[in-house]
Amino acid sequence: MASNKNININLKIWRQKDAKSKGKIETYKLDNVSTDSSFLEMLDQLNEQLINSRQEPVAFDHDCREGICGMCSLYINGRAHGPDTKITTCQLHMRMFKDNDTIYVEPWRSKAFPVIKDLVVDRSAFERIQQAGGFVSVNTSGRTIDANATPVPKHDADRAFEAAACIGCGACVASCKNGSAMLFVGAKVSQYALLPQGKVEAADRVLNMVRQMDEEGFGNCTNTGACEVECPKGISLENIARMNREYLFASVK
Amino acid sequence: MAKSALLKSSLAKKYWMALTGLFLCLFLVGHLIGNLQLLSSSENAALHFNQYALFMTTNPAIKLLSYLTYISILFHAIDGIVLTVRNKKARPVNYVMNNPSKNTIWASRNMAVLGTVILIFIVTHMVTFWGKMHFDKAMPLQTMTISAGGMPQEFYLTTDGGYVPKGQVDQGAMVIKNRTEFFDAGANVKVKEGYKDLYKITVAFFKDAKFGLIYTILYAISMIVLGFHLYHGFGSAFQSLGANNPKYNGLIKNFGKGFAIIVPLLFAIIPIYIHFFIK
Ligand code: HEM
């Protein structure tokens, strides 16, 4: 399916020396970008050009480059992971752009995700939310029972699986006008709460994870639904409602 | 911990926002049903409306509901502003290039602005009508002109279904005390009670020669703003409370959208009717 077309683009990229410096948008011209290349390959090409002209390359996060690690957090032309839906930045292709397009590339903007350098943000707030309750305390010392020995209704299993598809990329926070992490936390709460193994600690889990979420400085959901549209894994708003329910019942218990 | 969680956490604020918002939706329905009486073309329209107004300001159950409404508005507005300020703080640096219309509707992004306009409307609305009803010493009492033998004579209508001739008051045989009570001047005993003429005040307000048209337009604009607030708010409140079930989501959303269009529209028709069609 190679279209083998090359385009020239103008890039407006957020450059910031370190966490303490003030950053600003810099403009770069990049010629001969194959429309078959991915967005990250395009950035690699830009960095080569920068290195060859003895300039500092643009720092950006990436790891798997196949949509499973959630590292490639870029806000492209005003949208998390750029135009196109249900994809991460590494899955975004340059064929989504036209010759002479101007493309803005910015880091996630959230108080809880401080910029470390250029386009790289610190997303360890998500790790701390997970550590506050995103687990099941089972003994894994060799005396575990077979998972299939516990019957789970198909419907619940499917919902739990869909929730567990969250890769913690943070696009929900980035695209929410309130910088809310509720889609992420809703998914993490749901993936356990729906299963018998997770139900045991469900009340403590939701209370602790929401408390940690608030402490990290994330905003409050106002149900605009931006997160659901931009989430690369199609995590549904149903998960936020489930978290709201779980929390309500847990806090009156 | 559970206790403080239900008062202070981000989710608790959402629950209160949703509960007060939905309660205010119920209030809107009640208020609308009352107001729609203004569209009546019956010759007793004014009397019926004033009787209704009297009931609404004196019935103890309604009093309780009205206090709940004041508290809800206050709480909803304060909570809404607190949430909005916090949410702004959650993104200290804004995007240079942002494209939110790709993933959200306008109303959902502007709830605080819409709410603030509604708050301004509620305050001015209360000063013009509720304030007059409760505190204005010059609030007129309802009268009626009856022609007896070709001689038109003016009477005050009274709550017992009777009349007090205006002449008796003018000549000093009767005195009006406490704004509505007719006292026999000689014996100093309460004889009858009149109706505050809220109908007259309302019609005069929207038919005012100088500002009536502007008031009517501002009222209609406020209702459009309310419509946008509810267009997002109604369904949103259910989501906040955790009521999200694919089986019923469509129903809730569509009911909310219908509610957001019909209720403000019916409210807005009333001043438009008064301004343009009442003689
Ligand atoms: C009759 C008047 C009003 C009605 C019926 C009403 C109704 C609602 C409803 C149903 C919601 C959705 C709640 C949720 O998402 O959980 C809402 C949200 C909101 N309202 Fe109102 N409202 C009214 C007046 C006001 C006023 C006076 C303000 C003042 C600032 C205001 C500010 C807000 C804000 C900021 C939100 C979004 C908050 C959030 O979703 O977390 N509203 N309103």
Ligand code: SF4
């Ligand atoms: S919910 Fe979606 S957008 Fe949010 S972190 Fe998970 S995968 Fe990313």
Ligand code: FES
């Ligand atoms: S680099 Fe792993 S999801 Fe994009």
